[in-house]
Structure formats: structure tokens, C-alpha cells
Amino acid sequence: MNKKRILTLTAALALAGSTLVSSSVLAADNTSTAEKASTAKKMPTEKYLAAFPQTIRGTWYNYVGNKLCKTVIGKKEMTIYINGKKDQYFTLHAYVNHNAVTTNKATLAKTKHWVWAEKTTDHKLDWLRIHGWSDAAGAGMFVNLSKINSHKVLTTASGAGVWVEGHAYQTPKLAKKLQKKRYSQFAYQE
Template identity: 35%
Template structure:
């Protein structure tokens, strides 16, 4: 999962464009017990994400993450799967693990695949 990933979407707003995420060992870490702060101190300590658990939902294995200072909500989910000849990083969130985007290793593949749907995933209705 580590590295740069690209998607071509508009996330439900305006014109479609390429978006990038970069997953590294620094911004995706295992859980470590820590104090949750509010206000300005929370902003200073929220540079890391926490991988809290791995589970199987909708027939796929997911890493379930929470923001380092997140105190409410369902967090985000990431899945890595190979569809055809492409590795696909899927980002999802919410109680039903709704897909927000599929990311690919290159900008050209992301643009070609666009907002393709894959079997067994649940998609946010407003974004697709």
C-alpha cells in the first residue's frame, strides 16, 4: 500500500481531476496509546494516522484507520486488491464502509479507469 496513488474523480463537486495520496510509514502507523487533545494542541499532534485493525468486510480485507486525534466517527478504510492487471487501492469510510475512490499507481491509469465500479463494494450514492 505504501507509495503514491492517483484517482480521477470530482468527489461529487465540479469538474473531475487527478487527486493524489501518498502513504508512508510516517503517516500510517500502528496504534500507540496516547492522549487525545482538543484545540490548537490537537492540530500540532495530528500529523500521524493510526492503523487500528484489519478486518474482512464485503468480501475484502481492509485496514481500518482513525485520525491520531479523532474522538468520534467511524474512521477510514483502505483495501488493496488486484483487478485484472491493475493494483487498486480503495478508500472508504463510514458505518457501511462506503467507497469514496479507487486509486491507481499512475495518473494515466487513474484517468482511464475513472469512477469504475468493482463487485461487492458499496459506493456513496452522491459521488458516483
């Protein structure tokens, strides 16, 4: 996925990906009191996913600069809106072995909005790792769902270091309030 997709996803849902729930107890920095988090649900048991986990489905909000982004995640679809306009969408497909470096124009057109996803663990957190169907290289986009201070937080990350791109929340008001919030359990690139 290209950088624009990652930033947009981060922006709305924060990419248009899906996410898995962290099984760790989380404590955030930036506060005078310790913030405790609990796990909403455990990850699905299969490695490759045929559907986005129920726990991440719904509508998520975040800000990129002064732009409100909304990501809507369904069973197999993810749609991203920026300032109320549809920006991009993806459909999840169960992974099958395929030629990701194809130059066949018909195949590329057919799979342009396709993604596949797998479970992974990094920094002691469970993530959903999302790849574009025709991505032949790169780490993909990572999505994590955590519950921090009674709020569900959908986090998107990218790169080999699984660096946070952004956090999304279930209401625009909360997204605005916490748009610059950093949580200690995640890795941020300076």
C-alpha cells in the same frame, strides 16, 4: 477524519491512507466479461500497524472531478497532492491508549497530522482502517488493495457501511480511464 480528508484521500491515493490486500477472488460488474482478481499478498498479522504495509507503498492516482490527485505512501508517511500542489499529509504512529478528546492545545498541535491504523474485515474483504489520532468518534477511513484485471486498485471507503469513496491506480492514464469504474465486490452509497 473530516469529509474533506476522506474525499481528498480518495482523490489521490484516495485518502492518504494505506491499505490491505483483499483475500477474495473478485469479479467486477460493468463489463461483458467476468473480471477476475487475485490477491497480491496477505495482510500483516498484527492488529495495530506501526508502518503502512509494503503492498500499498508507492504513488497512487485518482480523479475527483477533473482534478488529478496523487497520493504518495511511504513506510510511515502519506502525502496527498491535488493538481500538483501538496494538500495534506499524515504520519502513522503505532497505537497507544491515549485521550482522543483532549483539548490541550499543545497536544492537538503536535498530533494534528498523526494517524493510527488497524486491520479489519468487512464485506468479506480485508481493510486497513485509519483513524486521526484525536478522532473520538466515527468509523475512520478504510483502505483496501485488490488486484483486478492485472491492475492494482487502491480503494478508499468510509462510514459505517464501508461505502466506497473512490479507487486509485498506479498511473494517471489508468486513473483517468477507470475513474468512474465500479467493482461488484465493494459497497457504494447511492
